[in-house]
Amino acid sequence: MLLLAVVVIIQFGALLWSNDRVVSRATGDFRLQYLGWRTFVGQELAAGRFPFWNPYQFGGIPFFSDPQKAVLYPFTWLYAVCSVGWATNIIIAVHVYLGGAFMILWALSRGLSPPASFMAGLLFMGSGPFFSHIYPGHLSNLCSMPWIPLVFLIIDRWLTTDCRFWCLAGAVAVALQILGGHLQYVYYTALMGLFYVLYSLPWLDQPVRKIFWVLLMFMAAASLAAVQLFPAAAFFEESFRPTQPELAASFAANCSFHPSAFLTMVMPWFFGPVHGPEGQYEQMYLGKWLWWEENAFMGILGWLAAAMGLVLLPARVRLPLALTALTASLLALGSHSPLFALLGKLLWGYHKFRGHAKLMLFVTLCLALLAGYAIELFLRGLRPSGAALGLGLMLLVVLALMGMTFFLQSGDPACSPTLHARFLQLLYKEVESQFEQKYLYDSWLMTRAARTSGWQCLRVAGVLGMALLLLWLIPAWQPARWLCLGVVALDILAFMWVITSVVTDLTLIEEPGLREFLARQPGEPRTIDFATALLEERGEMVFAGVYSNDAMRRRIPDVWGYDFPSSRYVEFMNTIQGLAFPHPTDRLAAVQHPLFRLLRLRYLLVKPSGQPIKVQELSWPLLPRAFLVGQVQVASDSDQALLRILDPAFDPRVMAVVEQTPRPPLRSLPDCGDPEGRVTVIGSGTNHLDLDIDTPTAAFLVITDAYAPGWRVEPLHPPPQEAYYVQPANCILQGMALVPGHHRIRLRYRPPGWESGLVVSLVTASFLLGLGWLWSSAGEGRNWHESGIRGDLEDPLDELLRRELSLLPKG
Numbered sequence: 001m002l003l004l005a006v007v008v009i010i011q012f013g014a015l016l017w018s019n020d021r022v023v024s025r026a027t028g029d030f031r032l033q034y035l036g037w038r039t040f041v042g043q044e045l046a047a048g049r050f051p052f053w054n055p056y057q058f059g060g061i062p063f064f065s066d067p068q069k070a071v072l073y074p075f076t077w078l079y080a081v082c083s084v085g086w087a088t089n090i091i092i093a094v095h096v097y098l099g100g101a102f103m104i105l106w107a108l109s110r111g112l113s114p115p116a117s118f119m120a121g122l123l124f125m126g127s128g129p130f131f132s133h134i135y136p137g138h139l140s141n142l143c144s145m146p147w148i149p150l151v152f153l154i155i156d157r158w159l160t161t162d163c164r165f166w167c168l169a170g171a172v173a174v175a176l177q178i179l180g181g182h183l184q185y186v187y188y189t190a191l192m193g194l195f196y197v198l199y200s201l202p203w204l205d206q207p208v209r210k211i212f213w214v215l216l217m218f219m220a221a222a223s224l225a226a227v228q229l230f231p232a233a234a235f236f237e238e239s240f241r242p243t244q245p246e247l248a249a250s251f252a253a254n255c256s257f258h259p260s261a262f263l264t265m266v267m268p269w270f271f272g273p274v275h276g277p278e279g280q281y282e283q284m285y286l287g288k289w290l291w292w293e294e295n296a297f298m299g300i301l302g303w304l305a306a307a308m309g310l311v312l313l314p315a316r317v318r319l320p321l322a323l324t325a326l327t328a329s330l331l332a333l334g335s336h337s338p339l340f341a342l343l344g345k346l347l348w349g350y351h352k353f354r355g356h357a358k359l360m361l362f363v364t365l366c367l368a369l370l371a372g373y374a375i376e377l378f379l380r381g382l383r384p385s386g387a388a389l390g391l392g393l394m395l396l397v398v399l400a401l402m403g404m405t406f407f408l409q410s411g412d413p414a415c416s417p418t419l420h421a422r423f424l425q426l427l428y429k430e431v432e433s434q435f436e437q438k439y440l441y442d443s444w445l446m447t448r449a450a451r452t453s454g455w456q457c458l459r460v461a462g463v464l465g466m467a468l469l470l471l472w473l474i475p476a477w478q479p480a481r482w483l484c485l486g487v488v489a490l491d492i493l494a495f496m497w498v499i500t501s502v503v504t505d506l507t508l509i510e511e512p513g514l515r516e517f518l519a520r521q522p523g524e525p526r527t528i529d530f531a532t533a534l535l536e537e538r539g540e541m542v543f544a545g546v547y548s549n550d551a552m553r554r555r556i557p558d559v560w561g562y563d564f565p566s567s568r569y570v571e572f573m574n575t576i577q578g579l580a581f582p583h584p585t586d587r588l589a590a591v592q593h594p595l596f597r598l599l600r601l602r603y604l605l606v607k608p609s610g611q612p613i614k615v616q617e618l619s620w621p622l623l624p625r626a627f628l629v630g631q632v633q634v635a636s637d638s639d640q641a642l643l644r645i646l647d648p649a650f651d652p653r654v655m656a657v658v659e660q661t662p663r664p665p666l667r668s669l670p671d672c673g674d675p676e677g678r679v680t681v682i683g684s685g686t687n688h689l690d691l692d693i694d695t696p697t698a699a700f701l702v703i704t705d706a707y708a709p710g711w712r713v714e715p716l717h718p719p720p721q722e723a724y725y726v727q728p729a730n731c732i733l734q735g736m737a738l739v740p741g742h743h744r745i746r747l748r749y750r751p752p753g754w755e756s757g758l759v760v761s762l763v764t765a766s767f768l769l770g771l772g773w774l775w776s777s778a779g780e781g782r783n784w785h786e787s788g789i790r791g792d793l794e795d796p797l798d799e800l801l802r803r804e805l806s807l808l809p810k811g
Contacts, residue, residue: 001101004121008097011496016093019083023092023134025501030137033562035084036549037069038139042079042087043555044686052710053687053749056552057561058569059526059599059706059732065235065751066564068140070181072228075143092134092142099146100125103365106153107372115379119485120372123302124149126492127368128268128295129361135292135499140181141358147177148189149365155193158217159200159210167217168772174221179228184353185361190218191347192362195327199320220768226760230753238709239564252344256334257296257357258288260427266300267456268495272449284439286424286449293357298364299491300460301467302371304392308384309370312377318370325366332359375485384471396464403457406450420450463491514613515554518603523622525602526557528591559599568638569706572732575642594620595645598652598730600704623652626691628699628738630675631655632662641731656700656729662737663725666698675699687750690716693743703734703747710751716744 009016015023024030040063044051051071054063063069070076075094078087100121107117124130133141154170157163178186197214201207222229263270264287271287285291298306310318331347334340334356344351384392406420425440439445467487473480518527551558565573576593591604597620604616635641635657644650644657677695684690693701711734713724720741729735734747 001104003118004100004104004125005097007122007493008093008100011096011493011500012089012093015089015502017086018089019085022085022088022137022503023500024088024137024503025135026503028136028501028503030088030139031503032548034088034137034139036551036553036561038076038079038088039084039553040555041069041071041076042082042084045077045080049686051686052751052754054552055557055686055705056555057549057558057563058565059557059559059704060708061561061563061565061706062231062235062708062710062749062751064754065231066239067178067183067228067232068181070140070143070179073143073176073179073181088139091139095142095146096125096131096134099130099149102146102148102150102153103368106149106156107369109153109156110369110373112372112376113379115485116372116376119375119488120368122489122492123298123368123371124365126496127302127361127364128264128292128297128495129358129364131496132292132295132297132499135501136290137503138182138292141185143180144177144182144185145361147173147180148185148361151177151189151193152196152365154217155197155214158213159197159204162206164213164775165772167213167220168768170214170217171220171224171768174218175224178221178225183232184355184358187349187353188359188362191331191349192324192328192359193218196320196324199323203316220764223760223764224768226764227754227757230757230760231751232753234709234752235564238566252351252354252356253335253340255289255293255355255357256336256340257294257329257332257360258336259333261287261294261296261357264291264294265296265298265303266460267453268295268297268499270453270456272452284445286439289357293355294360296360296363297495298367298371299488299495300464301488301491303367305371305374305378305488306367308374308377308388309372312382313370313373317373321366321370325363328359328362328366332356332363375488378481378484383474389468389471392464392468396461396468399457399461399464403454403459403461405454406457407454420453421446424449463487514605514615515556517615518556521602523602524557524600524625525622526559526600527551527603527605528558528560528601557600559596559601566706566708568728569732571638572642575646591618597621597623598645598704598733599706600625623704624679625681625705626679626689626701626703627653628675628677628679628693628695628701629654629656630697630699632666632700632737633657634661635659638728638731641728645730652702652730656702656735657731658700658735659728662700662727662735663723664721664737664739666700666737682744687748689747691743691745691747693738693745695738695740695743697740699738700729701736701738702729705734706732707734708749710754711747711749714746714748716746719743719745 012023015021022030022035040054040056041051051063051069052065054061064071075091078091082090102121103124104117104121107120108114112120130145133145150173151170154166154173158166158170174186174189177189194211194214197211201210204210260271268291271291272285273291287294310322330337330339331343331350337343350356421440421443424446467484470480470484470487474484518525549562551561560573572595576595591601596618600623602618602622604618606614606616629652631654633644633655635644637659641657641659645652650657675695675697677693677697677699679701680692682690682692689703689705691701707726707728711726713726713736715724720743721739724736724738724745726734726736726747
């Protein structure tokens with residue numbers, strides 16, 4: 001464990017104490033997405049506020065309900081007391097360490113020695129499916145993945161010891177994984193954990209009981225984390241997701257593991273990225289999807305060690321691991337498998353997620369443990385047979401020939417198409433890829449790509465050749481055994497070192513006095529925070545660049561961002577831009593439609609490259625934060641409401657379009673659309689809005705904040721009506737009916753499911769604590785930490801070594 005900590009500290013170095021540099025790429029998800037989220041949650045927690053609502057994006061959007069915000073995850077609380085850069089680097093380093101440490105503990109629990117367990121932990125921690133997510137800055141991935149080997153360790157312990165305390169520990173581990181923020185990994189952990197149990201059944205006593213308690217473990221974890229899961233379910237119900245069958249299937253097919261990506265198991269950069277002159281083709285990846293989604297690297301020696309374990313180990317040791325890895329690889333293929341449609345019907349939830357390539361993490365999880373077994377045999381004196389060394393030599397020759405062929409052809413750009421180009425053209429002829437198909441026929445790019453692949457082949461051949469040489473030297477020089485392990489480790493460490501990128505500028509837009517300028521403007525106007533340039537095309541304002549969550553970092557209200565808005569919000573934005581719906585847009589194409597004023601949009605923040613920020617004011621009249629109207633039209637649904645507000649005759653200062661009859665019914669609306677009355681904002685905060693309203697007649701209150709279920713009204717003094725009901729108004733805004741009189745009210749946001757989820761979590765936590773105390777009193781937990789499967793799995797290794805080394809006593 002200490003050696004692993006040293007490896008992690010050396011890997012991240014001075015970044016562990018840096019405030020202004022973060023482990024991530026410059027334009028990755030951390031800088032564009034997580035930076036704003038983590039800054040906001042840190043500011044809110046430091047101020048003693050719980051961030052249920054985010055008023056700075058999309059005209060207002062639920063915050064806590066999205067699991068990726070990880071508000072309840074203990075490590076997220078670091079942002080309340082530390083700078084964003086320092087906290088992020090510490091969190092990434094700690095979770096990388098936890099991934100390796102839990103893998104080491106799993107290997108130790110199975111009887112492997114510390115050196116073999118360390119190698120298994122390093123292979124998992126530094127593998128492509130795990131470590132690659134540091135490059136784009138996927139914090140929720142990195143906070144959920146390390147718990148997976150711990151969960152499998154706990155399942156192993158339960159299966160072999162029959163001690164129910166392990167199921168309690170498993171419920172806590174899975175609950176922490178849920179709070180880490182990436183529910184897809186939680187689903188895959190439960191799915192693959194159950195497959196692992198099923199494949200272990202032939203060697204188990206009371207198999208039905210074993211499965212039952214594993215299922216209970218995951219159910220208890222879900223109940224323990226209900227405070228997060230219940231609001232998340234309501235949030236996903238409202239947020240934009242493809243619902244039509246063909247769009248849902250297309251969504252689920254995205255980022256499946258393409259069969260060609262199996263080459264990345266030993267050659268992580270076989271498909272690039274390719275770098276061109278002066279940034280041309282910069283970071284172009286010629287694989288199917290994004291390289292960090294399809295990188296299965298575990299080192300050629302790691303994969304060969306796993307293959308050795310598959311061949312040599314007894315069936316009860318290797319088959320559950322091998323079958324689990326095989327199942328995970330088949331499921332990871334996703335849309336590239338002929339079973340894709342069938343799996344969507346047979347496996348509940350399989351089509352609810354995209355990015356099935358993430359299942360390759362479970363392949364490396366199981367194979368890293370098998371490799372640890374092979375390394376254990378190696379350390380105990382077992383040598384690869386002559387046949388194995390011969391196969392390794394043949395593989396070395398093949399890799400060297402491939403590398404030389406690709407590299408020599410890349411020397412002449414006129415040599416087109418190269419063998420490498422023909423391979424890519426054949427591979428992606430009928431397959432949609434992240435890059436444009438025209439690049440497959442770009443001779444200059446293809447020769448550069450061939451050089452990249454050639455170097456990869458030659459590098460892997462060199463690593464394999466060094467290992468084969470050391471294996472050959474072992475009989476005459478025993479230290480070569482340890483040097484061979486050093487080659488395995490260096491291959492993984494080199495990969496980790498190469499892909500570690502650093503963000504040196506945590507600011508997309510920063511201009512002294514900008515926030516103060518906007519705060520001085522009347523009416524609480526909103527902006528569009530744009531990070532690059534504004535173009536003029538045919539008299540229209542057209543954006544060309546990437547949006548981020550930088551506005552919420554600076555606490556400037558924005559109408560857009562990098563998040564998951566509601567379906568009604570996406571439909572509204574796409575419609576006023578002339579885009580088809582449903583369309584998962586992540587940016588705005590134009591800002592010219594007058595309905596943008598419904599959201600109090602007033603300023604465009606434009607940052608041309610290398611120039612100061614420009615604040616461009618829009619010309620339409622600014623609507624107040626809250627105002628009264630005297631005309632109400634009732635539409636049948638949100639689509640009809642959108643059609644009515646698109647009518648050129650629609651005036652939001654006069655009329656409100658609602659989707660259900662207002663409560664209480666407005667029987668005496670004034671004839672004019674603008675009733676006499678007064679609305680004053682007397683206070684506001686992250687999760688609430690205080691209003692003082694005088695209206696001599698019945699009226700409808702419109703609030704120019706985005707609607708979401710969960711807004712409730714609390715009267716601040718005796719109200720003139722029995723109850724207030726917040727409902728959608730003008731498709732995306734909030735509204736409510738008011739009877740004549742003086743209303744002093746507070747609108748407070750609490751996400752749907754928060755109260756019930758909190759009750760379920762507290763009751764479950766109390767029940768599990770009581771259950772643990774009861775079992776402990778009954779003596780079941782005595783020495784539970786010592787009851788393991790070490791002896792059960794040491795015997796097969798000893799028997800195998802005796803057989804292979806001819807150490808069985810004669811006669």
